[in-house]
Amino acid sequence: MSDIVEVNGVELSYPIYSIRANSLRNTLANLVIGGKLLKDGQDIIHVQALHNISFTLGEGDRLGVMGHNGAGKSTLLKVIAGIYEPDRGSVKVKGDISCMIDIGLGLDAAHTGRENIFNMGRMRGIARKEIESNMEEIIEFSELGAFIDLPVQTYSAGMRTRLVFSVATTLKPDVLLLDEWIGAGDAAFHDKATNRMNSLLENSRAMVLATHSHGMVKKVCNKLLVLDQGREAYYGSVDGYDASALMQ
Incomplete structure (x- = not known):
């Protein structure tokens, strides 16, 4: 092997x-x-x-x-x-590598949640076409609803965390690099985040x-x-x- x-x-x-x-x-x-x-x-x-x-x-x-x-x-x-x-x-x-060292990289509070999905995705090396194809799934997972088209500066800390987490865990990499285990702050979102991380781990070929x-x-x-x-x-x-x- x-x-x-x-x-x-x-x-x-x-x-x-x-x-x-x-x-x-x-x-x-x-x-x-x-x-x-x-x-x-x-x-x-x-x-x-x-x-x-x-x-x-x-x-x-x-x-x-x-x-x-x-x-x-x-x-x-x-x-x-x-x-x-x-x-x-x-x-x-x-x-392919997914590097989760600064998962908030590219977040701009003045832009909407939708715009930030593109910004953060591009900063992570995700092609625009791939971001577009995953857009609705990211929004649905984040549970932001209509807030996705409002500026991030109007979000609570928990809403920002859900947005960042949803984008960061979109890729299905061969090699997953994590700087600390990533969780989401909202108690109600915790189980979803844990399951998402476990799925990401299971689908990666190697992890650090x-x-x-x-x-x-x-x-x-x-x-x-x-x-x-x-x-x-x-x-x-x-x-x-x-x-x-x-x-x-």
């Missing part, structure tokens, strides 16, 4: 330019920002976000990625999605979930990668890891 996702020796660092003051440099050094700080001359500090990360996912694999804030979880998702290009190593993905919840990982994943300052601290079965180590 061929691999669907192959991450091989991936390394990535960020340059932070024009940092001259020692006090500011010392402040940055104390922040939890996802890796080791490397000084390069007087004006640049590099943040080593990922260091030599490797794993493969086959058909049906669900990988949970855990670690403290700033460990590199979201960065890894962005590398797999092709948003960031690694400094070293390679990423190979077979099939970045999360702080070991319970969620145990529920939906068969593999676990734990990151510590951008490095692999653990990779293997979910049951083989003692989650209390993350509490230290």
